[in-house]
Amino acid sequence: MDRPILVTGGTGTLGRALVARLLAGGVSVRVMSRRPRRADDDRPCEWAVCDLARGAGLDAALADVRAVVHCATDLRNDVAATRRLTEAARRTGNPHLVYISITGIDEVPLPYYRAKLKAERLIQESGLPWTVLRTTQFHDLVAAFTTVQRRLPLVFTPRGVRFQPIEVTEVADRLAELARAAPAGRVPDMAGPEVRDARDLARATLRAAGLRRRVVPVPLPGKIIRSLRAGANLAPDRAVGTGTFEEYLAARARAGQR
């Protein structure tokens, strides 16, 4: 059996899809999570308990891996966690480190994006063999912007902001390919098939959930919104994703989720 690929965040939205892709391709996988494996999880993979915010268990998680796909994210700790991961990887065999990042993080001054940019730089300067893929927002995140407001009488969207959401399983396919290939540095961004206004995406989400609400675009001030209005979160020249937002919503409705 080949040496495993470690997937940090292997229990998350992207991580779960990636683990499924790797296993389907006959790759040995080790999932990292802060929690022990659930009793009903019968996927044929190894499991490593580790909290990247503390580091206990990290060397064991990295032992004898050929690559690491770093999908774990914690809104407050991504820089420290990534530093800890790269330092431990240097100590334990220099595996290929593949990082998932976000389109436009150098232009949109959100604190989370600044942390992702710092994490990218840590990886690039770590001395490890590395690959970084940036993508636009996954469909589920864009749908969540609306579903979190479902109990309100109106749904608000930022006026003039557009998104180009992408199907997470397509991102997982690409990461699985990158993790098995030679380190490639910063690879071209991956974006969804359509650039859509936030209001239009909110209406589609409501329609698919059978909810009737008025969608109200709100003019918001500030640098973050200005950069989003200018399209810094989009990559229309990299619209390589094929799964549309409506296809995602329909699949979600079939699975009984709203």
Ligand SMILES: NC(=O)c1ccc[n+]([C@@H]2O[C@H](COP(=O)([O-])OP(=O)(O)OC[C@H]3O[C@@H](n4cnc5c(N)ncnc54)[C@H](OP(=O)(O)O)[C@@H]3O)[C@@H](O)[C@H]2O)c1
């Ligand atoms: N969502 C998007 O639209 C989008 C778009 C582009 C890029 N990305 C990037 O894709 C990555 C994955 O996003 P996602 O939406 O799949 O995230 P998610 O569903 O929120 O999953 C986060 C994962 O991180 C793990 N985690 C959190 N804190 C941890 C810690 N201290 N130590 C170890 N593991 C920890 C969690 O594992 P446990 O809870 O099991 O410990 C979980 O598996 C992120 O880097 C994100 O920036 C996301």
